[in-house]
Amino acid sequence: MVKIENLCMDIGVFSLKNIAFEIAKGACHAVLGPTGSGKTVLLETVIGIQSVKSGRVIIDGRDVSALSPATRDIAYVPQDICLFPHMSVMDNIMYGVRVRKLDTAPLMPMIDELIDFLGIRPILGRHPSGLSGGERQRAAIVRALAAKPRLLILDEPFSAIDSALREDARRLLKELYARHDITSLIVTHDIDEAYFLADQISVLIAGAVVQSGERDDIYNYPKNIAAAEFLGVRNIYDSAVESVQERSLAASFCGGYKINITCGCAQRKFSAGQKIKWAIRSEAVYILKEDSDPAGKSNCFDAEINTIYTRGKMHTVLCAVSGGAVIEIDIHDAAFNKLKLARGKKIKISLNPDSVFIIN
Amino acid sequence: MVKIENLCMDIGVFSLKNIAFEIAKGACHAVLGPTGSGKTVLLETVIGIQSVKSGRVIIDGRDVSALSPATRDIAYVPQDICLFPHMSVMDNIMYGVRVRKLDTAPLMPMIDELIDFLGIRPILGRHPSGLSGGERQRAAIVRALAAKPRLLILDEPFSAIDSALREDARRLLKELYARHDITSLIVTHDIDEAYFLADQISVLIAGAVVQSGERDDIYNYPKNIAAAEFLGVRNIYDSAVESVQERSLAASFCGGYKINITCGCAQRKFSAGQKIKWAIRSEAVYILKEDSDPAGKSNCFDAEINTIYTRGKMHTVLCAVSGGAVIEIDIHDAAFNKLKLARGKKIKISLNPDSVFIIN
Amino acid sequence: MWSLKPLISMSFKNLAVMAAFSLFIFYFILLASLFTMVDASKFLSILKSERFYFSIKISFITAFITTVISVIVAVPAAYALSRTNFRFKPAVDLFLELPLIISPIALGALLLLFFNTGAGKLIQNNFISFVYEVPGIIIAQFVTSAGIATRLIKAAIDEISPRYEFVARTLGASDFKAFSTITLPLAKNGIIAAAVLTFAKSIGEFGATVTLAGAMPMKTETLPIAIYLRLSNADIEGAAVFILTLLALGFTVTLLTRAFAKVRHG
């Protein structure tokens, strides 16, 4: 298990503040944050290139904070891959084994398996300069794993790969994680990538972790505005608590509407009249069929379509609720066509009370 | 109207071969292609920085192929934006007007409108170094449009913008196109971006346009393997034509299954026994509800779920059809939950005959 | 590596820092030894002498003229080398690298040989005299610095993305307008740094100057020539004053170019 405890860093004007999270053995943890949030500095601190101001990095019970990178047992694949350009792929892979003077024999079966699994046997004799981004990345992953590190760190793992090939690269990495017991930390600005690969996610904004937890919780229930906006939540509304029940609360919505929220037991902290913000992801808003009866459903509103952004798989519909607020809805192409949506059309929308959440 | 006619270029080992497409007045045309396909060279040729080997660039009836960039009436926003760092944003915007010694007065109303629409009035006095990627891009677009060019060219328009802010930037540009009569050529490797912004798309692979046409046609019916794979089509199958009807044809599918294809009138070209490849986008494959009766639906198959990749909005389900072939399905989160999908579950899938297409 | 190995493994970085410091100390000791030679009263009397004033004046005037001419030629030449492709570009590029490598005395000697040819004599007799004259100082400085100035300014222009000019040209600017309104202002600090360095190099030029213009007191006696003449007369304390002057200039120039380099990157 890897524990990051209250890590603090100062580099010039930039600082990391009390970074803390854990990575369970065999799990993948993603640090997700925008450009300039301090992701790379954090990662270099964990690796041991930057030294900590305070706090500790503990790997399998051993405090490595004061150790050199060579003895931390952390493998690292940087954003630009950095295969050693003057060595063949095989020499790259064996670099760590050789430099540590490890016995090659017991490691070879696993290395061979990795080579085959990642499909780089045909390029073992080649030098990095002629390889594609994907080939380089796979070679770098085998190099990183060859000496059985306790933690694998990937910095923006797919940025060096052509976007059309990223999906395959992601799936391969996901499968690799499933087959081998790899404890991994990835650092990325891409929400989809973090969600796809990681079990837990920490959101890093301006040098501080604003939220850390299970992937689905982070995705579905961001806890504050900065995280919500970064995670692409587009429906955020100022509101006030109207009434608090045992397992839900009602809050105001534009034009005297009410919205029911059942998310978690969060309502305990709230009292009637309190100012809050509530939010819902655009894909959690449903457009009801014209003939459906909204009576049975909660949080149903009449709305009129303002704007439609068509895309490939999902379209975005912006509609104004009668009270004036604009709600954004992501809708699958099939449903979009079935509902015959068009600008100016009057629709009924429904917000699942479980999907509505409160942010600070 | 802009016409690119049989443009050929040679730069060292790289060449552009017979590039041809048209951009209707007020339309946005996207050149979509992977890294190294020649997008930037094409664009520099249209601008006039590279000279053509053969072929012509015609803008509103005028052959500009031999003109200098200064007299082509083409505005250009490069990938790295390139606001002049030693000038204020306002001086950047006015550069073209001043250098052409145009009368400022008649242009100012439109420039002012653009400034306000793109929200850059507060930064007019500032120098580019302190601005965000989005602010720079908006300033560069105003600079490009200030002297009313006949064609606006954007190279990878959103690459300089943080991914979390790209959606807003895209929508703003889309609205700008809707409000002003801008004829535009964008160059990108991002399928979603091209689909979102453009009316027509040309797919450029290895220096040649492999397909050019309306956005939806390109997205839904790529014509050859290279385009289909680049455009993210994951279900492609070798097959043979079994029978040809007036408005559809039947083709073989693994294990003796048959698949009906109604796409266009393409079947005219085919005859029974001919080897073909057919394909379908993953979001066009539907999973039927357990209680639904497949009798009425065509192209229904029994399948078993192999692998599930969960994401935020859409999940990917890989399932094996009884005959052995694997079909990939993209499914919206709500439907995914409703259908209670899980690995090993037996499902019924349906392929809409209109969504199945034949590629070379 | 044998016996050094443990030491190296222990702290390779410290060893590297030590190497840097040993070089520093080497140069520092040389400078320090200068001050053991300087006698305050003699120092002042030399500073006040007309001959010192003459050396300063002739050095500054010639170096200034050289710098102006070098920059005027080097800016367009650097632009051509950085931004355009033309025939014989590799040959031109190669020739401009020569003064960086070839001994200044060889360059001075080449000038001397040239002025001994028919064409050279024609120029000498009908236009300006160079050999053993002040214009000879200027041309000697020019021949050793013009190539370097071109390289430095080319490096400054290379750092500026050509896309700035592309954009300016699509906005209606001619080649020259795009250069003068965009590239030139952006390269300004680099050009100034190159000019300052050319000036400093010219002030310190000795080999080519002594060959072409000779070492003539109160005539072609630039600061380096003055050092040479004083040392020839075993006037070590006298030489020290001139060395100190050159060093002070050198430090000033280094700090100045760094200030400009910082502005450029900032």
Next chain:
Amino acid sequence: MWSLKPLISMSFKNLAVMAAFSLFIFYFILLASLFTMVDASKFLSILKSERFYFSIKISFITAFITTVISVIVAVPAAYALSRTNFRFKPAVDLFLELPLIISPIALGALLLLFFNTGAGKLIQNNFISFVYEVPGIIIAQFVTSAGIATRLIKAAIDEISPRYEFVARTLGASDFKAFSTITLPLAKNGIIAAAVLTFAKSIGEFGATVTLAGAMPMKTETLPIAIYLRLSNADIEGAAVFILTLLALGFTVTLLTRAFAKVRHG
């Protein structure tokens, strides 16, 4: 700009190319004038003379030793300046830039002054004699080239992403191992180019050498000193042979460094 304006607007690029060519032609004419001076029979007799052979030998031996010492010191120093932060780094950096700017004659004079101090005399009397001796050539070349070699090698190391070393260290390499197995091989061509340039500079060094080691025939008579001595004796044809030798060396070296630079970027 007044009357030039139309010309400039017409073809600014051609004007820039013309500037580059005029510089090229300037240097080319100088070279060409050399050949008007060379008399084949005299040329051959000098080439065969013992004195020419001595100059070549002493130049190559001293320049080779200087290059070896410079590279040995410069590689770790450059690494320290490129990759580590240490106290007084700005001061060290500043001092290493001085030899680029300060007149070689001032540097030679500084050496001469140093060997006139107590410490200097102690070294001269008990270890090696430098003043007017062959070791003086080497130290004169070293003082003018070590700083430059460090700068060039630092530039080569700066080009290599430090992340290569980071990766090597996470894979278990010590600082030194990461340097010797990754950075050093990657900087190899840059270091070779720097060594070749240091060698060329040392071959051509005149100002510091003439000051410290003097111009003594058949003793400290390097190629530049030989040119100086021949010109002093008005033996222009003799000087021409030596100039030609230096030029040939200069061309070879320039082409060599370019070949290495190309390999590095390729």
